Amino acid sequence: MKMKKMLKAVTALVVVAAVVGMLFVSCQKPAPKTLTLMQNKPEIDAQLKAYAKLWGDKNGVTVTIKSIGGTSGGMGPQLKADYAAGDMPDIFAFDGLEAYKEWEGSILDLSSEPWVSKTSVAFKYNGKVYGFPVAVEGWGMAYNADMLAKAGIDPATLVNLDGYRKAFAKLDSMKKELGINSVVSMAAAVEMGWVTAHHNFNSLLSNGLPYGDLSVVNALLKGDVDMQRLKEYADWVELLFKYADKTVLLTGNYDAQVGAFATGKAAFLHQGNWTDPNMKAANATFKMAFAPHGSMEQATDGIFVAAPSFYAINKDSKNLAMAKKFLNDLVSTPEGHNYMVKEAGMIPAFSGIDLNPDGQLSKSVQQWAAAGKVYSWNQYYFSGDFRDKVLTPIYNQFAASQITKQQFIDLMAKAFKDNAQK
CATH class of the missing domain: 3.40.190.10 (Periplasmic binding protein-like II)
Known part of the structure; x- marks a missing residue:
């Protein structure tokens, strides 16, 4: 009996020692980085x-x-x-x-x-x-230069509302000849609020102002709305929505919006130079560049870069x-x-980086920046919730013709005033 007890004790010690050894080894093993x-x-x-x-x-x-x-x-x-x-x-x-x-x-x-x-x-x-x-990065209105040349439109005229009104109307009358489904590829679905209530919204905030000028931003943050500037901006939004493919406008995702331009089905794209990889993937070889946003009656000569x-x-x-x-x-x-x-x-x-991007839109941004013709990105002075939860639905309703342009103006003005009181 004593021998059996001794064997059991030795066995137990061996097992314990083995377990301790395993634990020691596992503790010593470096955790993966x-x-x-x-x-x-x-x-x-x-x-x-x-x-x-x-x-x-x-x-x-x-x-x-x-x-x-x-x-x-x-x-x-x-x-x-x-x-x-x-x-x-x-x-x-x-x-x-x-x-x-x-x-x-x-x-x-x-x-x-x-x-x-x-x-x-x-x-x-x-x-x-x-x-x-x-x-x-930068954005303005990306345009198909070959298509504009075919339509006899000089990109240099695309600097204000009047210039874009004339260009859009002419392109729209030539849709069959040009093989396009719409003049503009624009998305305004709620999930695409970063196009409307982030990027397009910035036209209201900084277009035509010296770089870093926060006068419009600060006024709006206080609830002080320049109604003339807002009305002209509403004309710009209305113009984009009017000449956009309605399916892309209301339900299109990023790929649908960018793809329409990349495949030659739209003359303009409301996106930035970050779409260059998409252009490359789609083998888009036509000439393209950026023109300013035409969100005002007065001419503006720059794009948004930051x-x-x-x-x-x-x-x-x-x-x-x-x-x-x-x-x-x-x-x-x-x-x-x-x-x-x-x-x-x-x-x-x-x-200290000698490489330059191959994409045409990135090159266009560099050209505008080198010329000093740039406007600030000021949309981020407003909270994400304000842009995404308050402004985005207003753009979406306007795109879907659920509200009139005047209602769009009124709702935007109210949104700024309400935001200032929070």
Whole structure:
């Protein structure tokens, strides 16, 4: 009996020792390195994932890219859900002041990062740098130059409402001859509010004003509405909606809107140079460029150019050093340069990058910027909820002819006044 008890005891000790040994070995095994980036440009999803794989393999890291935007919903709600679940990404994009204020408790100060000295468009707040500029982007009205030439329309006339009225009417009368379904490819579905209540809205806020001029923004934030400027802007919105393909306008997603222009079925596109990869994918070889928005009776000679969004690093991330390296390598390595410019087709926001994008629309943005003919992006001085939940439905109702132009004007004016009282 004693021998049996002794054997049992020895066996138990061996088992315990084995378990402890396994636990010790498992504890010594390094945890796999991971990095998560959430971004708001679905049009570069494939290119960013390919670069992330390349960079991850080189640095021994598994990089997960989450692309939220376009018709897949806004990043704000997803970030809030991830925050509530304790699953915030290491790096995430934000689009401006209001978004920064919403997440400033989670955003790391990046002022001492090496890339800061190489850009003039980093996101700054109270003298400190918190955002890595994703790119420089711009938009006006993209036009098919070959088609305009065939119709005898000089793009130089596209600087105000009158110029666009004449051009749109002429193109509309030649739809069969030109092989187009509509003059303009424009989307105004609720899911496409970033086209109407973000990009188009900015025409009201900054068109014709010196770069950085916030006079219209500040007045509207106080509820003070320049009714003449708003009426002319409503004429512009009405003009775009009138000459747009109704199916694309009311139900079209990003691909439908961009695809109509890329395949020669529309003469104009209300989007920016971020569509260059789509043009390349569609083998769109016709000449194209940007003209100013014609949102006023007076002529304006510029397009909207700025950094579209910024990467922030989650200050509570367990991978701070790796997140910093990911961003810095975009600026400091040939692979990073190639991804930004050649693969994603973006205009780099940093000096010291010799590559230039191949896309015609990006080249057009660079030409406008080089000439100093640019207007600010001021839409982000208004909250995401105001743009998406208040303004977007107003544009959508106008597009669907559920409200008149006067009602559009009245609802917009009321929205600004109500917003000022909050």
